[in-house]
Amino acid sequence: MEQQLQAVSGAAAQQSPEQQADAEAGQAYFDRAMAADSRIEPRDWMPDAYRRTLVRQISQHAHSEIIGMQPEANWITRAPSLKRKAILMAKVQDEAGHGLYLYSAAETLGTSRDEMMGQLVAGKARYSSIFNYPTVTWADMGAIGWMVDGAAICNQVPLCRASFGPYGRAMVRVCKEESFHQRQGFEILLELANGTPAQKQMAQDAVNRWYAPSLMMFGPPDDDSPNSKQSMAWNIKRFSNDELRSRFVGMMAEQVKVLGLSLPDAEIRFNEETKKWEHGALDWDEFKEVLAGRGPCNAQRMERRREAHEGGAWVREAATAYAAKMAAKNEVAA
Ligand code: BYC
Numbered sequence: 001m002e003q004q005l006q007a008v009s010g011a012a013a014q015q016s017p018e019q020q021a022d023a024e025a026g027q028a029y030f031d032r033a034m035a036a037d038s039r040i041e042p043r044d045w046m047p048d049a050y051r052r053t054l055v056r057q058i059s060q061h062a063h064s065e066i067i068g069m070q071p072e073a074n075w076i077t078r079a080p081s082l083k084r085k086a087i088l089m090a091k092v093q094d095e096a097g098h099g100l101y102l103y104s105a106a107e108t109l110g111t112s113r114d115e116m117m118g119q120l121v122a123g124k125a126r127y128s129s130i131f132n133y134p135t136v137t138w139a140d141m142g143a144i145g146w147m148v149d150g151a152a153i154c155n156q157v158p159l160c161r162a163s164f165g166p167y168g169r170a171m172v173r174v175c176k177e178e179s180f181h182q183r184q185g186f187e188i189l190l191e192l193a194n195g196t197p198a199q200k201q202m203a204q205d206a207v208n209r210w211y212a213p214s215l216m217m218f219g220p221p222d223d224d225s226p227n228s229k230q231s232m233a234w235n236i237k238r239f240s241n242d243e244l245r246s247r248f249v250g251m252m253a254e255q256v257k258v259l260g261l262s263l264p265d266a267e268i269r270f271n272e273e274t275k276k277w278e279h280g281a282l283d284w285d286e287f288k289e290v291l292a293g294r295g296p297c298n299a300q301r302m303e304r305r306r307e308a309h310e311g312g313a314w315v316r317e318a319a320t321a322y323a324a325k326m327a328a329k330n331e332v333a334a
Contacts, residue, residue: 037235039165042108050234053227054164055109057236059116062102064128067301069095071135072144080138087184088141094177101173105166121309123302129287130217132295139192139206145185147214147252153178154248155218163235193259208264215279216287218245250277
């Protein structure tokens with residue numbers, strides 16, 4: 001907050017007295033909204049840093065949904081039955097929809113979708129680390145649904161209460177769809193776990209592969225998370241990365257028993273004193289490597305995204321030409 005006030009007073013040097021008075025009134029309105037835990041809407045005054053933080057988080061989130069379609073799309077043609085194929089296609093389409101709601105929410109902050117997409121294809125934007133891991137067997141569809149979408153739910157249910165209205169409202173619908181995604185993943189694993197010994201092993205191997213990457217989805221440990229404190233003060237994030245990770249571990253530790261599988265972490269336990277779930281150490285060097293673009297599938301994910309973007313150029317051009325034609329027609333009619 002101190003930083004913002006400095007930014008406001010720094011900018012004040014170039015502002016007219018009226019503009020300065022408006023900015024001060026805006027800041028006071030914003031501070032009251034934060035204290036009352038109420039919402040900020042796109043036309044409300046907001047500090048530049050709040051706007052930048054939201055564009056950063058929402059656009060990263062949107063990119064994650066779009067890139068996140070790739071690992072699962074990899075199995076659409078090889079799904080083991082027509083029913084599984086139809087369900088997986090619907091899920092992948094949902095992820096595209098989530099990306100679109102989120103790009104729209106970010107656009108209300110004044111950044112265009114073109115700009116955000118441009119940053120993604122230029123390799124300048126982040127997306128979730130989790131989507132840089134390969135999907136090597138059908139059981140990975142189960143593990144992604146159960147664990148990755150499960151982690152997404154833990155992270156995103158609190159975001160339904162994010163202080164920025166369009167983000168919070170988008171999250172409500174996203175979370176409803178994620179619940180269906182998680183159940184479909186759990187059901188894939190349950191069927192495999194109750195199948196032949198080879199199928200059960202395939203399910204266990206997938207759980208083993210996705211366990212640590214899904215815990216890392218929550219972001220770096222709290223003492224290494226530069227954005228958390230301010231995002232929590234602004235009521236964007238409601239819980240810290242470690243708090244959400246701990247809740248997620250607790251949820252998985254119970255559900256894995258129903259599957260008849262195990263989590264690859266002997267150190268999972270509920271700490272009666274802190275009332276929190278604990279887990280074994282994670283390899284944060286691996287996380288940093290993935291964020292630096294050196295994960296197992298980073299290059300492939302970016303290449304596919306660029307191809308899709310270039311391949312879709314004619315659709316964007318056709319839609320723009322059609323919109324211009326309709327606008328001209330309406331003008332003549334008016
Ligand atoms: N991967 O200070 P921190 C889905 C970055 S889609 C990559 O803790 P923050 C699904 C972070 O951006 C799920 N980067 O940051 C889709 C920051 O870098 P910058 C996606 C990560 O923002 C398809 C730096 O590390 N979910 O479920 O306070 C199929 C320091 O971190 C990651 C969302 O996007 C990561 N895992 O907290 C199936 C949820 N973690 O920007 C499923 C919304 C951290 O300073 N986002 N970084 O350069 C959030 O809740 C928060 O942004 C995070 C990070 C918890 C992810």
